[in-house]
Amino acid sequence: MDLKTLTYIVVGASFALYIGIAIWARAGSTSEFYAAGRGVHPVMNGMATAADWMSAASFISMAGLIAFQGYDASLFLMGWTGGYVLLAMLLAPYLRKFGKFTVPEFIGDRFYSQTARIVAVICLIVASITYVIGQMKGVGVAFSRFLEVDTTTGLLVGTGIVFVYAVLGGMKGITYTQVAQYIVLIFAYTIPAIFISMNLTGSFLPQIGLFSEHTASGVPLLMKLDQVVTDLGFKQYTAYTSNTLNMFLYTLSLMIGTAGLPHVIIRFFTVPKVADARWSAGWALVFIAILYTTAPSVGAMARMNLMQTIQTGEIGAPDGNLEYEARPQWFKSWETTGLLKFEDKNGDGRIQYYNDKNTDFAAKAESFGWKGNEMVTVDNDIMVLANPEIAGLPNWVIALVAAGGLAAALSTAAGLLMAIASAVSHDLVKSVFNPNISEKGELLAARLSMAVAIAIAAYLGLNPPGFAAQVVALAFGLAAASIFPAIMLGIFVKRINSAGAILGMLAGITITLLYIFTYKGWFFVPGTEMLANKRENWFLGISPEAFGAVGALINFIVAYVVSMVTKAPPAHIQELVESIRVPRGAGAAVDH
């Protein structure tokens, strides 16, 4: 059976499974739509959280960035797992004890202010929509490869599917579907990694293989890789970062953002007990860590295979490079999507892939008769999907990876749309504009806001402000700068009052947004940036993706100082804080 047919069958079967589950567990009431009736076991909840969490950014994009940035991209690995420690200790158990449905509800009640609630809703929507833009980039890549069309068409088809999918079910449908999606995506990620690790190092576990000997050359894999890339003028793979402050803040920003993202926090409202909320964070990280500890091996090994596929022989030898006519099938497929482009600059019919920005290597390249890097476009986001094909793995593995990539993108996009929908319908329409709205009306408002959110995200996803993981990192920065400090202070510092919280959130998100828009364009519209997005222009060398940590610091300071110079919160609020600090008395969730 050819690859295309097989891919259609595997992807089709996985979709049928998700949709089947969604219909079987269709949401009936509003409470089920948002929080699945709180009947979800911690292990199941952990698995669903992992699927929800590991989006196109983790599955499709991250290992690709690791492949091309090496050590520097470790910030994604630490940032997107370390946040769970903060979540488990600083937020999850207390929010579960509080026992309402959404994050803005907590902020509104704790800071006894409708304004605080509205500000939280706005912050949440800004962060979530940015996140969905990143997902749409990933969806575009996955669908364009799967259907063998250009990325724009892929994106539009993907958008339609995400929309239908998210509107169909509520949280409950999504919870069980996400368990299924987790299973599909984790197999899709680890099986090719195991195959490739066996091929390159003979080690069954990719986590071990990365630090083992490269069988073909007899030297450690990472040493060999360092040599392969530096021989062609690229930066050493394991080299230490050139910008320590940026790496530090970037990592911190992703960690705080993880703990501030509403679609993750909302998961901890769905467990039966406070004690379970603590366990759930651990289980979620177990399932996430399986992918995250595999990703560095996927990245390094994909880079190795890519380099060696193109540089087939000695560097500089006339026949040392792959002939364009003899390029493998995966190369052709990705050319169709426009995410991989070749240009025969020196007209020798062979592919030269090297770093032509490296001045030290330029003289050498010239002496070989090379006229510049001929791989003019290598979108980092294609690496994970192309990886099994580059390694020449069996067709069923390639088909499985396609299904996994789509599962990752779909599950997160749906979870985020849920968070946006509940923020608009529950926190804005029902509590602010129209408290008497019927359940039907509320569900309608939820679905309408999903439609608007996805339309905006798809539009901006056509010209995304970076690779999928980078766009998603921006969303984390925004969540870090706004939501996390407000919730954390709300639990740990009784003295914080409404004025402090509101001004803190506004200061944090405004400064972070302005910083991002300066380099990425106003509302991410290309061509409207005030300064070119490069290190020389950044404030203290801090990239827009890393600035969320600074925004969070500003939020903390403003909230604290303003609270200290204004009136203390009323007594009943201080009692509320006392009560969420102890697990006893956590009942079922109450809707108000």
Next chain:
Amino acid sequence: MSEQNSSGEQYWKANMALIRLCLIIWAVASFGLGILLRPMLSGVKIGGTDIGFWFAQQGSIYVFLILIFFYAIRMNALDKKFGVDEE
């Protein structure tokens, strides 16, 4: 009532101490060994690279996992000890 309050205070203090300990380890494993201390530890080799690289791409994640489960076990024990667990 006052007795209950002071036991509540002690519970919270114990929780804070536990969180502080965990977050110190959290920061040392990731920001410390994975980033800031890497140049200083470059002499410690592991599988073709140095220990800092390993912590940045593997080790920190394992430490996070252990921390969360450690915290959950200790907290659930504290809940019982101070009589604030969910009955």
